[in-house]
Amino acid sequence: MSNLKVSVAGVEFKNPIIPASGAFGYGREYEQFYPLSILGGISVKGTTLHRREGNPPPRVAETPSGMLNSVGLQNGGAEKFLNYELPNLATKDTRIIANIAGATVEECAQLAGMMNGTAVDMVELNISCPNVKHGGAAFGTNPVTAAEITAAVRKATDKPLMVKLSPNVTDITEIAKAVEAAGADAVSLINTLLGMRIDIKTGRPILKNNVGGLSGPAVFPIAVRMVWQVYNAVNIPIVGMGGIATAEDVIEMMMAGAKAVQIGAALFSDPFALVKIIEGLNEYCDANGIKNLADITGTVKPW
Amino acid sequence: MYTQGRYPIIKKSAIAKGVFDFTILCPEIAAAAQAGQFAQVAADGFFLRRPISICDIDKNKGTIRLVFEVRGKGTDKISQISCGDLIDIIAPLGNGFKKIEGGKAICIGGGIGTPPMVGIAKEYGENATAISGFRNSSIAILQDDFKAMGAKTILCTDDGSAGIHGFVTDALKNVLANENADIIYACGPMGMLKAIVDIAEENGIECQVSLEQRMGCGVGACLVCACRTVKDGKEIYSHVCKDGPVFDSKEVVFGE
Structure with a gap:
């Protein structure tokens, strides 16, 4: 049995497998299938200062090898997370990543500050949600505002800070460098790619929000490319995500430069995807004589 | 606990054009399932599962029935799974219908909203009235199932090609003019559900919709x-x- 442990910004994970924010709620549902303690960590549902109702339905559309969603950060708000979800998660023997989002810099800083002194292991600042009108991707598509919000949240929290980046930009390395300079301890990428489907019978978009975020295996090669580009541009650790569905995908993402990974949409096809991926990583390491999985990060040999 | 697994289809038939009836041998799911719950069914080659309501449950035989309409390419793929082959499902999911012990129920299905009415009507047997509405006789499904369980079975079609020429709401008003009910269950298009809910409220009858x-x-x-x-x-x-x-x-x- 090889060692699957990885470390990101000083936080040790028992393995690099983390369900992605928005795909896993706060763990209560998937715990009906398997214990949460098998996971490296959990990135919880994007949490805002106040309760959010989210966007009108339909909020999902299937695509070739993937899906669009336009949930719009529906969540119960920070107090509910801290008082109801976090105490439960803290008993599960896995790392807790608090994914936070806000409409203003002040709101994000306030949210991050609320995580101080709690069981949260790491704060993931979402500056890339494509489904909300204010905040979200508005911060993450410009290096100046991305740096500004990162600096404010960095000041407000004593937890390791990871900033989740949007792929809906011309050059993701510019944003990554900006948040690194502003004090981010890690970056996670990619959030979903903005997409659209139309029902040709009605002439209407399938999503009531008209557009939504594309995820699933369809986006995987884009995610690998962006992780590799960012790996070559910054010195802070990267958590890679976007379309991962198998252990081989995890290896590929790690070779591109990720220290750990997040997995979301794959769960909807197969609720046991995370269990199978962890088993697959052990098999891969055994078959290839890898003692420490962490050693493969960034080992791609580019032509 | 949710169960995901690959289970054999032990009986398959096309009960109307584009409407399929699968009986699946899945004892642990059948043991836990309640009328009104659903299954998430994998369609080979498609990313998302398709939610399909559980039509009927046989806890003794360890089977559930899924009756579904081919709506697109995903459900078409599911319809192609052969009898004897395995189907990948997560079930039972969601909340089922609430049963009123010793009560009388009216179970109303519109089109492909009819299948979940079979399971709940069966729990009431002769104390159930099953009202089903379809566009025409060629897609009028499951009427023999309702009759076999002893339910008063009322068929309505939009074009009058079978049963009563009219809507399920007309049939519901007629039933309520002559007898009482403790609860109404309904599944179908939102417009139909809204009209049924209004009638239930006018008559002070509890109503559950799927x-x-x-x-x-x-x-x-x-x-x-x-x-x-x-x-x-x-x-x-x-x-x-x-x-x-x-x-x-x-x-x-x-x-x-």
Whole structure:
């Protein structure tokens, strides 16, 4: 049995497998299938200062090898997370990543500050949600505002800070460098790619929000490319995500430069995807004589 | 606990054009399942599962029945699974219908909303009235199932090609003019559900409706299958997969 442990910004994970924010709620549902303690960590549902109702339905559309969603950060708000979800998660023997989002810099800083002194292991600042009108991707598509919000949240929290980046930009390395300079301890990428489907019978978009975020295996090669580009541009650790569905995908993402990974949409096809991926990583390491999985990060040999 | 597995289809038939009836041998799912719950069914080559309501449960034989209509390429793929082959399902999911012991029920299905009425009507047997509505006789399904369980069986078609020429709401009003009911169950298009709920309220009868929405995870984590509901006097988005698919009619906000 090889060692699957990885470390990101000083936080040790028992393995690099983390369900992605928005795909896993706060763990209560998937715990009906398997214990949460098998996971490296959990990135919880994007949490805002106040309760959010989210966007009108339909909020999902299937695509070739993937899906669009336009949930719009529906969540119960920070107090509910801290008082109801976090105490439960803290008993599960896995790392807790608090994914936070806000409409203003002040709101994000306030949210991050609320995580101080709690069981949260790491704060993931979402500056890339494509489904909300204010905040979200508005911060993450410009290096100046991305740096500004990162600096404010960095000041407000004593937890390791990871900033989740949007792929809906011309050059993701510019944003990554900006948040690194502003004090981010890690970056996670990619959030979903903005997409659209139309029902040709009605002439209407399938999503009531008209557009939504594309995820699933369809986006995987884009995610690998962006992780590799960012790996070559910054010195802070990267958590890679976007379309991962198998252990081989995890290896590929790690070779591109990720220290750990997040997995979301794959769960909807197969609720046991995370269990199978962890088993697959052990098999891969055994078959290839890898003692420490962490050693493969960034080992791609580019032509 | 949710169960995911690959189970054999032991009986398969096409009961109308594009409507399939699968009997699946899955004892642990059958043991846990309640009328009104649903299964998330994998369609080979498609990313998302398809939610299909459980039509009937036979706990002795360890089987469930899924009756579904081919609506697109995914359900078409599912319809091609052969008898004897395995089908990948997660079930039982969501909340089932509430049963009133010793009560009388009216079970109303519109089109492909009819299948979940079989399981709940069976629990009432002769104390159930099953009202089903279809566009025409060629797609009028499951009427023999309702008759076999002893339910008073009323068929309505939009074009009068079978049963009563008219809507399920007309049939419901006629039934209520002559007899009482303790609860009404309904599944079908939103317009039909709204009209049934209005009649239930006028008559002071409890009503449960089963809703449909495009779904992702099916277990309550991803929050895509939102539906407008009222909780504690406030309108909120609930989720069909975990909070439903069966809702008390007073909770549902129609008209969106």
